Amino acid sequence: MSIFESRGATRRFGGLVAVDSVSFAVEQGEIFGLIGPNGAGKTTMFNLITALTPPTSGQLLFQGQNIVGKQPHQIAAMGIARTFQNIRLFGNLSALENVKVAQHTHTHANVFAGILGTPGAREEARRVEAKARELLRLVGLGESADEKAKNFSYGDQRRLEIARALALEPKLLLLDEPGAGMNPNEKGILSDLIRQIRDQFNLTIILIEHHVPLVMGLCDRIAVLNFGQLIALGKPAEVQSDPAVIDAYLGD
Amino acid sequence: MAAASIPQNPVQDFLKKPINVTLAMIAYVVVTTVAMVLISNSRQAALYPLFNMIGFTAFILSPILIISIPAPNLWRGLLLVAFVFFVVPVIGLVNTAYLELAIQISLFAGMALGLNIVVGFAGLLDLGYVAFFASGAYLWGMFTSEANTVFRQNGWTVDPANFYAFLVLGIIVAAIIGILLGSPVIRLKGDYLAIVTLGFGELIRILARNLDQPVNLTNGSQGLHSIGRPPLPDFLQSLTDGVADFFQIPLAAPGPIARQLMFYFLAIGLIGLIIVVARSLEESPIGRAWTAIREDEVAARAMGVSLVRMKLLAFATGASFGGAVGVLYAAKQTFIDPTSFGLLQSIGILVMVIVGGMGNIKGVLLGAMIITLVDQHILNNLSALIRAAVPTLPSSLDPTKYQPFIFGLLLVLMMIFRPAGLLPAARRRLELLAEREEKIEEEPKTKKVK
Ligand SMILES: Nc1ncnc2c1ncn2[C@@H]1O[C@H](COP(=O)(O)OP(=O)(O)OP(=O)(O)O)[C@@H](O)[C@H]1O
Ligand SMILES: [Mg+2]
Numbered sequence: 244m245s246i247f248e249s250r251g252a253t254r255r256f257g258g259l260v261a262v263d264s265v266s267f268a269v270e271q272g273e274i275f276g277l278i279g280p281n282g283a284g285k286t287t288m289f290n291l292i293t294a295l296t297p298p299t300s301g302q303l304l305f306q307g308q309n310i311v312g313k314q315p316h317q318i319a320a321m322g323i324a325r326t327f328q329n330i331r332l333f334g335n336l337s338a339l340e341n342v343k344v345a346q347h348t349h350t351h352a353n354v355f356a357g358i359l360g361t362p363g364a365r366e367e368a369r370r371v372e373a374k375a376r377e378l379l380r381l382v383g384l385g386e387s388a389d390e391k392a393k394n395f396s397y398g399d400q401r402r403l404e405i406a407r408a409l410a411l412e413p414k415l416l417l418l419d420e421p422g423a424g425m426n427p428n429e430k431g432i433l434s435d436l437i438r439q440i441r442d443q444f445n446l447t448i449i450l451i452e453h454h455v456p457l458v459m460g461l462c463d464r465i466a467v468l469n470f471g472q473l474i475a476l477g478k479p480a481e482v483q484s485d486p487a488v489i490d491a492y493l494g495d
Numbered sequence: 496m497a498a499a500s501i502p503q504n505p506v507q508d509f510l511k512k513p514i515n516v517t518l519a520m521i522a523y524v525v526v527t528t529v530a531m532v533l534i535s536n537s538r539q540a541a542l543y544p545l546f547n548m549i550g551f552t553a554f555i556l557s558p559i560l561i562i563s564i565p566a567p568n569l570w571r572g573l574l575l576v577a578f579v580f581f582v583v584p585v586i587g588l589v590n591t592a593y594l595e596l597a598i599q600i601s602l603f604a605g606m607a608l609g610l611n612i613v614v615g616f617a618g619l620l621d622l623g624y625v626a627f628f629a630s631g632a633y634l635w636g637m638f639t640s641e642a643n644t645v646f647r648q649n650g651w652t653v654d655p656a657n658f659y660a661f662l663v664l665g666i667i668v669a670a671i672i673g674i675l676l677g678s679p680v681i682r683l684k685g686d687y688l689a690i691v692t693l694g695f696g697e698l699i700r701i702l703a704r705n706l707d708q709p710v711n712l713t714n715g716s717q718g719l720h721s722i723g724r725p726p727l728p729d730f731l732q733s734l735t736d737g738v739a740d741f742f743q744i745p746l747a748a749p750g751p752i753a754r755q756l757m758f759y760f761l762a763i764g765l766i767g768l769i770i771v772v773a774r775s776l777e778e779s780p781i782g783r784a785w786t787a788i789r790e791d792e793v794a795a796r797a798m799g800v801s802l803v804r805m806k807l808l809a810f811a812t813g814a815s816f817g818g819a820v821g822v823l824y825a826a827k828q829t830f831i832d833p834t835s836f837g838l839l840q841s842i843g844i845l846v847m848v849i850v851g852g853m854g855n856i857k858g859v860l861l862g863a864m865i866i867t868l869v870d871q872h873i874l875n876n877l878s879a880l881i882r883a884a885v886p887t888l889p890s891s892l893d894p895t896k897y898q899p900f901i902f903g904l905l906l907v908l909m910m911i912f913r914p915a916g917l918l919p920a921a922r923r924r925l926e927l928l929a930e931r932e933e934k935i936e937e938e939p940k941t942k943k944v945k
Binding site: 256293297314315316319320324325327333334335336340343344345346350359360363364368371407408410411448488 | 666794800
């Protein structure tokens with residue numbers, strides 16, 4: 244069974260069909276690329292999966308279960324985490340607090356335990372803190388844990404988004420242009436990081452990225468969207484030589 | 496070079512040492528306390544209102560100063576306890592008007608802290624907060640008032656000794672009302688939420704006014720009088736007498752003063768509890784989730800925060816504080832009517848939160864103190880001063896008539912000069928200013944790279 248499957252997912256915005264009956268399946272442990280020209284519907288696809296935008300029609304299956312109709316926080320709790328193309332950190336919170344927020348679904352202390360400061364609640368607070376710091380170290384932000392997120396550089400903000408998403412302890416991680424705004428050197432480090440977290444946390448990753456070398460080098464398989472439609476799906480080499488893809492996206 | 500050229504301020508240097516600043520603080524308290532006694536004993540002086548106005552303001556700011564000084568927690572704690580449990584009560588015996596003011600400040604601070612949970616922590620602009628205050632007040636009022644309501648007619652009234660049980664009940668009832676009023680509006684934001692909550696606030700007031708028909712629940716616009724008061728413990732009476740004796744303070748009416756002291760201690764206890772709860776919530780995962788919602792709702796949801804649950808929790812917690820204060824308020828005033836729970840009260844509490852610094856507990860305490868002082872102390876004294884100087888002053892120019900004007904002016908000035916409040920919260924974005932920091936929506940799109 245595929246860990247994730249889209250069956251004819253469609254989303255209309257008025258007359259525009261941003262995602263047009265797209266079907267594909269992602270296997271456990273894959274790094275799955277989602278590419279296509281600007282406005283192809285890639286981010287919209289992520290919004291459908293994370294329930295921030297409900298699909299007009301079609302089914303989305305996560306671990307065999309249809310997740311259409313669930314609330315975003317339920318999807319997050321089920322194990323789907325994401326980053327945002329237009330960075331959406333909690334700017335006035337510290338990096339550490341940003342990560343802690345995402346651990347919300349894994350904490351059990353209720354209001355009263357929190358107010359009373361029970362040993363259980365304090366123990367949990369310690370665990371949350373340790374985990375958050377560990378994730379920040381993992382993405383290379385261990386030193387600036389207590390700085391406000393909005394003061395971070397562009398690349399650091401993207402890395403912080405990854406740390407925050409990992410705090411959800413997801414099974415499926417959606418990365419929306421994680422390398423945008425990074426220099427080639429940073430992009431290289433990012434590739435390594437993506438591979439490392441896939442292995443370390445046993446993740447399946449869907450990656451939207453415009454930087455073709457990065458996508459080709461990193462992904463096991465790639466899906467190409469154009470005007471909302473899936474025009475190709477396969478191994479990087481196959482996709483790269485597909486005439487339709489060259490025509491719509493890769494070619495000049 | 497740049498560092499060396501910073502002028503060294505000797506006063507600042509002196510105050511950096513904990514021992515110095517603590518001694519300075521003690522001196523401040525002693526001086527203002529002595530001043531209060533002297534002022535209280537010179538009520539005939541022409542400038543009495545001026546001294547009274549400035550003196551008490553300086554005096555009552557002490558607790559805020561005490562918690563702000565850079566000294567060890569233990570020292571600050573001891574100072575605070577000494578001030579709250581000894582200095583204020585003794586000054587209150589000297590002049591009961593001061594005790595009354597201290598109680599009023601505490602009650603309003605309690606409410607402001609409740610509203611701060613909703614507005615400051617969760618970022619939900621609630622203009623009908625007074626509804627919860629009213630629920631608590633009417634709960635206790637209906638069950639103990641001697642007004643001719645169905646409760647009295649049918650003997651459903653309760654013994655005032657049950658006050659503490661009702662304090663808990665008030666918390667629960669207000670929390671439930673908070674959830675009931677909150678549920679339908681949870682999806683609204685900003686201006687829309689403000690308008691609807693404003694409507695709910697008015698709704699509760701109108702209910703209080705009109706529910707004397709067909710069965711008399713609230714006694715309508717006549718209000719509920721002779722509301723029950725918790726019994727005065729004997730030890731408090733003898734303590735009051737003893738302390739008054741020791742300091743040779745002549746008490747005009749020992750019984751009522753001891754009772755006032757009881758309400759003062761109750762108000763202090765309640766506000767202490769509220770502060771502890773608000774602080775632990777702020778630092779808990781719940782507080783973090785509230786901040787996340789305030790910062791970016793979409794991201795918060797994607798990170799697993801349930802908007803409905805967290806917003807209702809904010810409404811319920813804020814409401815429960817208001818409800819508890821309402822019960823205490825009704826017992827203290829022994830009279831309530833619908834006019835005590837109008838829109839202006841809601842706005843007054845909101846002004847406290849904004850002026851002090853939304854989301855910052857200390858700031859909100861300061862805000863509650865300032866606004867209550869302006870409302871119940873400063874304007875009256877200003878009025879007395881001006882009247883003494885200009886006896887022919889038309890009553891329409893009396894400063895006390897300008898209370899809403901002053902609130903409005905304060906708000907405008909704050910928005911211009913200190914939009915985040917006098918003591919801004921560390922992690923705070925401005926809801927009211929609509930200065931939504933650009934959310935990088937229009938970031939340069941990355942072009943495909945070959
Ligand atoms: N909420 C919305 N309302 C209306 N139209 C939308 C909305 N969201 C996306 N669209 C439109 O849907 C289309 C697909 O947008 P989407 O953001 O998914 O593209 P993308 O593939 O992520 O592009 P890019 O590479 O530029 O990020 C675009 O034409 C966009 O304008
Ligand atoms: Mg996009």
